[in-house]
Amino acid sequence: MYISVVGADRVPVVSGVDRAMFGYFDSKLAGERVVAESGLPWTTLRATQFYDLILLVVRQTAKLPVIPAPAGVRFQPVDAGEVAARLVELALGSPAGLVPEMGGPKVYDMAELLRSYLRASRRRRTIVPIRLPGKAFRAVRAGANLARDQAVGHRTWEDFLAERVGRGIEREPKANDPEGPRQTL
Numbered sequence: 437m438y439i440s441v442v443g444a445d446r447v448p449v450v451s452g453v454d455r456a457m458f459g460y461f462d463s464k465l466a467g468e469r470v471v472a473e474s475g476l477p478w479t480t481l482r483a484t485q486f487y488d489l490i491l492l493v494v495r496q497t498a499k500l501p502v503i504p505a506p507a508g509v510r511f512q513p514v515d516a517g518e519v520a521a522r523l524v525e526l527a528l529g530s531p532a533g534l535v536p537e538m539g540g541p542k543v544y545d546m547a548e549l550l551r552s553y554l555r556a557s558r559r560r561r562t563i564v565p566i567r568l569p570g571k572a573f574r575a576v577r578a579g580a581n582l583a584r585d586q587a588v589g590h591r592t593w594e595d596f597l598a599e600r601v602g603r604g605i606e607r608e609p610k611a612n613d614p615e616g617p618r619q620t621l
C-alpha cells in the first residue's frame with residue numbers, strides 16, 4: 437500500500453529549478469516504481485495536496501509583508517482524514533495496482549487560497565503574482581497536479597479553514613507540531 441501524489445507522472449523534473457520546487461513529485465514517482473517492481477502485490481493511491489500542507493504554506497508565506505504567489509498555479513486540496521479513510525478501505529481490499537486518483541471537491545488558484553487564509557486570520561497583505569520558470573511549473577500551470585475527474589473529497593477548504601483558523605483566532609503551531617515544514621508542494 438503506497439500513498440503518492442497526483443501529478444507524480446505528469447510533472448517533469450528536468451532542470452535545477454524543477455527539482456528545487458518539484459523534486460518531491462519525482463521522489464514519489466521513484467517510490468511508486470519501487471513498489472510496483474517489488475514483485476509483491478501492491479496498491480498505490482495518488483492524492484492531491486492535503487489541507488494541512490496548504491495551511492502550512494499559506495501560514496508561512498503570510499508572515500511576509502508582500503506575498504509572492506506563483507501565477508497560474510492551482511490546487512485541488514483534499515482532507516487528509518478522507519484520504520486516510522480511503523487508504524484503510526484499499527488496505528482492507530485486495531491489491532489493486534494503481535487505483536483512481538483522489539482529489540478534493542474544488543480547485544483554487546494560489547492567490548485564492550492565500551486570500552481566504554488572510555481573511556480568516558484577519559490579516560492584510562499584498563499578493564504579487566510571479567511567473568516562475570521551468571517545465572515543471574509549466575505542467576502545473578496546465579493542471580498536471582489536479583484530479584478534476586476524481587473530485588471525490590467532500591470536506592471543503594472553507595470548512596477546514598473555519599475550524600482551524602476561524603473567527604480570526606489562530607492556533608500557532610508549537611515547536612514539535614506535526615505542521616512543521618517538511619516538504620514542498
Ligand SMILES: NC(=O)c1ccc[n+]([C@@H]2O[C@H](COP(=O)([O-])OP(=O)(O)OC[C@H]3O[C@@H](n4cnc5c(N)ncnc54)[C@H](OP(=O)(O)O)[C@@H]3O)[C@@H](O)[C@H]2O)c1
Pocket residue numbers: 439440441442464482483484485486487489614618
Ligand atoms: N501532504 C500532502 O499534501 C500529501 C499529498 C499527497 C500525498 N502525500 C503523501 O502522504 C504521506 C503522508 O504525508 P504527510 O504530509 O502527512 O507527511 P508527514 O507530515 O511528513 O508525516 C509522515 C508520517 O509518517 C511517519 N513515518 C515516516 N516514515 C516512517 C516509517 N518508516 N515508519 C513509520 N512511520 C513513518 C512520520 O513519523 P515521524 O513524525 O515519527 O517521522 C510521520 O508521522 C507521504 O507519503 C506523502 O508523500 C502527502
